[in-house]
Amino acid sequence: MIVLYDYPDCPFSQKVRVVLAEKDLEFERKLVDLRRNEQRTAEFLKLNPYGKVPVLVDDDVIVYDSTIINEYLEDEYPNPPLMPEDSAGRARVRILEDLADNLFIPRVDIVLAEVHKPEAERDAEKIRKYEGEILQLLKRLEPMLSQQFLVGEFSLADVAFIPRALILPQLGIELDSSLQQVNAWLGRLRERPSVRALGL
Numbered sequence: 001m002i003v004l005y006d007y008p009d010c011p012f013s014q015k016v017r018v019v020l021a022e023k024d025l026e027f028e029r030k031l032v033d034l035r036r037n038e039q040r041t042a043e044f045l046k047l048n049p050y051g052k053v054p055v056l057v058d059d060d061v062i063v064y065d066s067t068i069i070n071e072y073l074e075d076e077y078p079n080p081p082l083m084p085e086d087s088a089g090r091a092r093v094r095i096l097e098d099l100a101d102n103l104f105i106p107r108v109d110i111v112l113a114e115v116h117k118p119e120a121e122r123d124a125e126k127i128r129k130y131e132g133e134i135l136q137l138l139k140r141l142e143p144m145l146s147q148q149f150l151v152g153e154f155s156l157a158d159v160a161f162i163p164r165a166l167i168l169p170q171l172g173i174e175l176d177s178s179l180q181q182v183n184a185w186l187g188r189l190r191e192r193p194s195v196r197a198l199g200l
């Protein structure tokens, strides 16, 4: 029995929900209400001492951190595969997950936080700076996307970008013609049932 400790809008929780859906795994969702600091309760800290969602519990196995959870799911439930078979391909996936987790998602989250403020309080300069950096990061993906997905077949690398890449239009971030392949890739990602289910 798989239980996911989850917060609906959290991009890291969404990464895990995509993988559970791709692998057609049944799971129970337990909401950890971050607005009420439920991630800081003694009970939750026993699951994840960092006090963050997502956490996945699979019978007696507890795993936290979305990237580690997704690798656990890949190891434990290998079909359909979301990792290439060769070591070089697997390393490419991990490099891209790292880029998404540590550079891409945090920058989109900064813009998201600004856009959520009342217009008069927004820092336009900050939005411009991070929008520029987000587009530069996406430019690094453009040459990889002469193929359908980042490392060929749909993989954990694509999963890592989904939650924040697909909300860029809502943030007013437009992709120009220099990101044509990225745009087409986002269209392909958007069509997947596992991604539609996120309701982004």
Ligand SMILES: N[C@@H](CCC(=O)N[C@@H](CS)C(=O)NCC(=O)O)C(=O)O
Residues within 6 Å of the ligand: 007, 009, 010, 011, 012, 013, 034, 039, 051, 052, 053, 054, 064, 065, 066, 067, 101
């Ligand atoms: N590296 C972690 C990051 C998880 C994370 O930052 N979760 C946020 C919500 S999106 C959280 O739980 N924040 C609560 C807090 O920091 O108190 C992962 O990939 O799972």
